[in-house]
Amino acid sequence: MHFRTNIELMSGYVPGEQPRGQKFIKLNTNENPYPPSPKVTAAIAATLEKGLQRYPDPLGTAFRVRAAEVLGVEPDWILCGNGSDDILTIVTRAFVDSGDVVRYPAPSYILYKTLADIQGASCDVVRYEEDWSLGYEFTAPLPRLNLAYLANPNSPSGTLLAPGEVAAIADNLPCPLLVDEAYVDFASTNCIDLVRTNPRIMVSRTLSKSYALAGLRFGYLVAQPQVIAQLRKVKDSYNCDALALAGATAAIDDQAWLRENVARVRATRIKLFHGLEDRGFKPLASQANFVWTTHPSNAHEEIYLRLKDQGVLVRYMRYAGWGDGLRISVGTDAENEALLAMLG
Numbered sequence: 501m502h503f504r505t506n507i508e509l510m511s512g513y514v515p516g517e518q519p520r521g522q523k524f525i526k527l528n529t530n531e532n533p534y535p536p537s538p539k540v541t542a543a544i545a546a547t548l549e550k551g552l553q554r555y556p557d558p559l560g561t562a563f564r565v566r567a568a569e570v571l572g573v574e575p576d577w578i579l580c581g582n583g584s585d586d587i588l589t590i591v592t593r594a595f596v597d598s599g600d601v602v603r604y605p606a607p608s609y610i611l612y613k614t615l616a617d618i619q620g621a622s623c624d625v626v627r628y629e630e631d632w633s634l635g636y637e638f639t640a641p642l643p644r645l646n647l648a649y650l651a652n653p654n655s656p657s658g659t660l661l662a663p664g665e666v667a668a669i670a671d672n673l674p675c676p677l678l679v680d681e682a683y684v685d686f687a688s689t690n691c692i693d694l695v696r697t698n699p700r701i702m703v704s705r706t707l708s709k710s711y712a713l714a715g716l717r718f719g720y721l722v723a724q725p726q727v728i729a730q731l732r733k734v735k736d737s738y739n740c741d742a743l744a745l746a747g748a749t750a751a752i753d754d755q756a757w758l759r760e761n762v763a764r765v766r767a768t769r770i771k772l773f774h775g776l777e778d779r780g781f782k783p784l785a786s787q788a789n790f791v792w793t794t795h796p797s798n799a800h801e802e803i804y805l806r807l808k809d810q811g812v813l814v815r816y817m818r819y820a821g822w823g824d825g826l827r828i829s830v831g832t833d834a835e836n837e838a839l840l841a842m843l844g
């Protein structure tokens with residue numbers, strides 16, 4: 501059997517642990533600890549009731565109409581995806597050819613490398629500065645550079661670049677910029693407005709985090725309509741199923757639920773940050789639903805393993821040439837208290 505060489509050579513993306521069976525306090529993959537809006541479950545049940553024998557709307561128009569109202573754009577500025585990973589895949593397939601280069605900061609979302617590997621592209625990885633800003637290297641010209649990714653807020657740091665900084669990056673970059681706003685509902689600003697004035701900025705969002713729907717798989721992209729039109733050619737015809745479309749439409753419609761949920765998560769995030777500081781950790785202030793922390797002992801892997809033994813799963817992350825630490829998702833107050841009690 502002959503696979504493309506780049507597929508044989510790549511290692512593939514390894515998602516965070518999703519244990520089945522044993523009951524963990526699960527703080528490792530930045531899921532929302534609360535159930536979604538009850539309107540989501542009702543919409544899915546109603547769709548099931550109608551039956552699944554027909555194909556879904558290939559463009560997810562009901563979702564796009566409602567999301568467009570919420571975001572202040574038109575429906576043809578929105579592309580629906582089977583999770584935002586699907587959106588990232590579609591954008592990469594549309595822009596990146598074999599032999600091209602993609603750019604992204606480090607440390608950041610590990611999937612960007614996997615997407616480049618699949619295309620047979622190479623990666624120009626630019627280290628964040630000490631203060632989590634991005635220097636000139638991130639916008640420097642480079643032959644065959646065809647796409648840049650920027651998670652904002654970033655994972656694992658939880659840090660955020662202001663829209664003005666992102667606009668300047670996009671203006672100076674010689675290629676399109678995909679701003680991955682998976683965590684943006686937990687942050688103080690977002691970059692949707694930049695899309696209006698710069699056709700080379702695309703913003704991806706997910707319902708996995710702030711809408712508590714990681715299991716449903718739904719994300720979307722906001723970009724100018726001529727960009728969306730090209731990307732539609734690349735996506736699977738029916739990339740979002742009928743249940744996901746119904747659930748996502750109900751979710752985006754319930755902005756009151758979103759506001760309440762985000763407020764709860766942010767309140768616990770502050771408690772987690774201070775709780776870690778009080779126990780000698782060095783957490784970073786976060787704009788997301790997780791906190792990145794190191795400990796002066798550097799015993800991060802041991803701490804991760806000890807917590808796991810005690811039934812709490814956090815994410816131990818090591819980045820070659822940069823260092824390691826723990827990324828801890830914000831759980832409920834009770835989960836947070838249990839975690840902090842174990843940390844002494």
Ligand SMILES: Cc1ncc(COP(=O)(O)O)c(C=O)c1O
Nearest residue numbers: 583584585609651682706708719
């Ligand atoms: C930065 C970032 N982008 C995108 C995603 C993908 O989210 P989903 O595919 O669930 O929408 C994640 C998931 O953890 C993420 O951390």
